[in-house]
Amino acid sequence: FQFAPPRSSSSILTRFPEEVGQTFLHPQLLSSSCTVRSKIIAIQSTIGNGENYNDFDDDEGMLTNEIQPIIGNNWMKRSSSIDFMPAELTNSNSGSDDESIYMDVGINGNTFGTADLSRRMHEAMMTVATKSYPGGNVPQELRDVYLLYAMDATAKEAVKVAMDSNGYALNLGKDEAMQDEGAWGQIDNVVLLDPTSGQPTKGDDGSNVYNSFVEAISKGGWEPGEGYSFIVREVPARKKAMDLEALLRALDPDGTLWDEAKKQGILLPGEEIDSLKQLAMDCEQRVKSAPFEATDEAKVFRGGSSKGYNVISRSALRKSNRNTDGSENETTLLHVMDSLANHGCLIVDLTDGDASTYDATIMSEMWDTTASFFDLAMNDETMRNSIPPMQQAEGVGSSHAMVGFASFKDGDNQFLETRIRRSDGALLPSETSTIVGEDGAKILADAFHVMAEVGKDIVRIATAASSVDVNAFVVKGSSFVMSQEEEGSPSIAGLSFDEASVSGFVDEESGPCKEDMNRGKVLASNAALLLTDEIIDDGKPLLTNEINRNEGPVSMSPHRMCRYSNSNKSTNKKEVISEIFGAHTDTSFVTIVPAAKVSGLEVFDEDSLQWYRPELNARKHAKTLDPKGNMDGLFPWHSRYLIVMPGELLQLTSRNNIPAAVHRVVASVESPRLSAPVLLRARPGTQMNVERYLGSLDKADSLLLECNEMKMEEIHDALQQSSKS
Ligand SMILES: O=C(O)CCC(=O)C(=O)O
Numbered sequence: 001f002q003f004a005p006p007r008s009s010s011s012i013l014t015r016f017p018e019e020v021g022q023t024f025l026h027p028q029l030l031s032s033s034c035t036v037r038s039k040i041i042a043i044q045s046t047i048g049n050g051e052n053y054n055d056f057d058d059d060e061g062m063l064t065n066e067i068q069p070i071i072g073n074n075w076m077k078r079s080s081s082i083d084f085m086p087a088e089l090t091n092s093n094s095g096s097d098d099e100s101i102y103m104d105v106g107i108n109g110n111t112f113g114t115a116d117l118s119r120r121m122h123e124a125m126m127t128v129a130t131k132s133y134p135g136g137n138v139p140q141e142l143r144d145v146y147l148l149y150a151m152d153a154t155a156k157e158a159v160k161v162a163m164d165s166n167g168y169a170l171n172l173g174k175d176e177a178m179q180d181e182g183a184w185g186q187i188d189n190v191v192l193l194d195p196t197s198g199q200p201t202k203g204d205d206g207s208n209v210y211n212s213f214v215e216a217i218s219k220g221g222w223e224p225g226e227g228y229s230f231i232v233r234e235v236p237a238r239k240k241a242m243d244l245e246a247l248l249r250a251l252d253p254d255g256t257l258w259d260e261a262k263k264q265g266i267l268l269p270g271e272e273i274d275s276l277k278q279l280a281m282d283c284e285q286r287v288k289s290a291p292f293e294a295t296d297e298a299k300v301f302r303g304g305s306s307k308g309y310n311v312i313s314r315s316a317l318r319k320s321n322r323n324t325d326g327s328e329n330e331t332t333l334l335h336v337m338d339s340l341a342n343h344g345c346l347i348v349d350l351t352d353g354d355a356s357t358y359d360a361t362i363m364s365e366m367w368d369t370t371a372s373f374f375d376l377a378m379n380d381e382t383m384r385n386s387i388p389p390m391q392q393a394e395g396v397g398s399s400h401a402m403v404g405f406a407s408f409k410d411g412d413n414q415f416l417e418t419r420i421r422r423s424d425g426a427l428l429p430s431e432t433s434t435i436v437g438e439d440g441a442k443i444l445a446d447a448f449h450v451m452a453e454v455g456k457d458i459v460r461i462a463t464a465a466s467s468v469d470v471n472a473f474v475v476k477g478s479s480f481v482m483s484q485e486e487e488g489s490p491s492i493a494g495l496s497f498d499e500a501s502v503s504g505f506v507d508e509e510s511g512p513c514k515e516d517m518n519r520g521k522v523l524a525s526n527a528a529l530l531l532t533d534e535i536i537d538d539g540k541p542l543l544t545n546e547i548n549r550n551e552g553p554v555s556m557s558p559h560r561m562c563r564y565s566n567s568n569k570s571t572n573k574k575e576v577i578s579e580i581f582g583a584h585t586d587t588s589f590v591t592i593v594p595a596a597k598v599s600g601l602e603v604f605d606e607d608s609l610q611w612y613r614p615e616l617n618a619r620k621h622a623k624t625l626d627p628k629g630n631m632d633g634l635f636p637w638h639s640r641y642l643i644v645m646p647g648e649l650l651q652l653t654s655r656n657n658i659p660a661a662v663h664r665v666v667a668s669v670e671s672p673r674l675s676a677p678v679l680l681r682a683r684p685g686t687q688m689n690v691e692r693y694l695g696s697l698d699k700a701d702s703l704l705l706e707c708n709e710m711k712m713e714e715i716h717d718a719l720q721q722s723s724k725s
């Protein structure tokens, strides 16, 4: 926690600047009823004499926390002892936002412009006072008060700015007495500064240093307009939730970092992702900033109390669970959005809490098939040789449609990439069925469809929610015209909105009414449904002839059988758990990872800013649902659950409401992990038609406008950054 004193003149504290004084006029300054604390407590002086002053920029001495603070440097550190506070209050390390702490602060009067600020403060007070006394004769007593006040309040303002720029706030609370001069901290040492050189100078009585403002004035003869440096101790402070923009400004006053960040494609506060290139670069940036280290099951984050960590029932996602008017169910929508936007994944219970076993049984059979595939691939030479290596799927013409087997990291990573052939639903590479049998191949395809359908439902909900969010389908008066049409009223049907308004059916003055808004929700959901049916590649032929397409014979959405192990060949032999499939985002709408028996998928949780292992959360849910494992005979616990992560294409259609999940796989030396994710991608040949799927172009952001009328495979390619695997 502790702030080390600044090590050089380029530290944050010495950089901020000019702003001092702009908001200095505390309302109390202009009232003469303020109470003067009779004596400012002088606590032990920490400096001996003026000899130290030439050492201001000495880095050496500033490296430890125990060195004597020197007046004239800007620094800040947590107060070491507060004699009048109970220990538990001074040493709390809970890190909560409103935690009250005490800080010792050293302020350089030159950096903070104490000369100018005190002059202006004093002038302001005297101007008011002169007006309120006959003949401008301000009593001496009051002049003394103003003098002290100018010095003290200036110091307080400087400390406020110093804290502000470092993520802290003065925490004076509502206590009036605390607002008074001297009461906000213990003034320790005060050093007067020469008006011309800005160097420390002796006061009238020849002293180098004073123990209080009262002394600096009465003995040193300080006057407003003369600068001074000081140390103040035990200033009540609290950690502030820091505004990113303010932080950046404080760190980077001349904009060098900003320019550099722009060059690297880092999104800056207040900036939006406004192109595919920017989206790809931002994902890459988020991937890079996720920590590399891995921890084992016992320590890793397994979800918190927010709704988004909860498991959702399969049936809640279906379009049949929408409201009767066809708008999305609000409870489901909020759950889905919280999970995807804040925690990087949504856990789905395929059994609806044991109500249905159909899908979970398919998943269970898929797990058996996957296990037997790797069994044979690892142990049976003939079988292994019969699997084709990873290669482009024939006849697709997309470099992204691969099928086949690949092994990396000395066999620690093994993948079988499979795809459905659209015409007959067969699984490619066709050799898969030689290994797992016709039934096995069929089970894999069935499991693919179970997962794809869940994915499509989630994309529908998230896309609809994001369209509703910007009123993309809200048209004033639409509810009226539409409902009339539906009832088949001959007098209205066929009228355009404009004509309706001319005829007086629509009130020109008001905005869209509640019915228009509701209508917008229905249209948003229907359009999102259309998007999932037409654009998402579920391995089936397109059902409609309404759109142009050239969808190709093989699905763009792969179903990957993976085996991850950790033979600990990494450089650090002591690692028992480590990244085996590094952090990345997927170019998919969603990636559906069926919860594996051995946990290992980690999602970077944007809310808690740590790696989250959803499989452990799913396991906990299974334990609660079925503590005795009664269903284990039917299917293993994990075949109930799917973990659905948003990909880059959903980031696009959700208008950046949902960032593509940064995720990775970790593996421990103890047990290999089998996995079988589906990456739900876009049907080749289809076009992103913003108006058809996402509503009014007026409500589309520049990212969507760029994609409008692009082919989905072009969008896919544009999202591939060179550094991506
Ligand atoms: O196997 C997993 O659990 C995840 C794999 C993955 O992230 C991917 O294939 O893109």
Ligand SMILES: [Fe+2]
Pocket (backbone or CB within 6 Å): 584, 585, 586, 591, 663
């Ligand atoms: Fe992935």
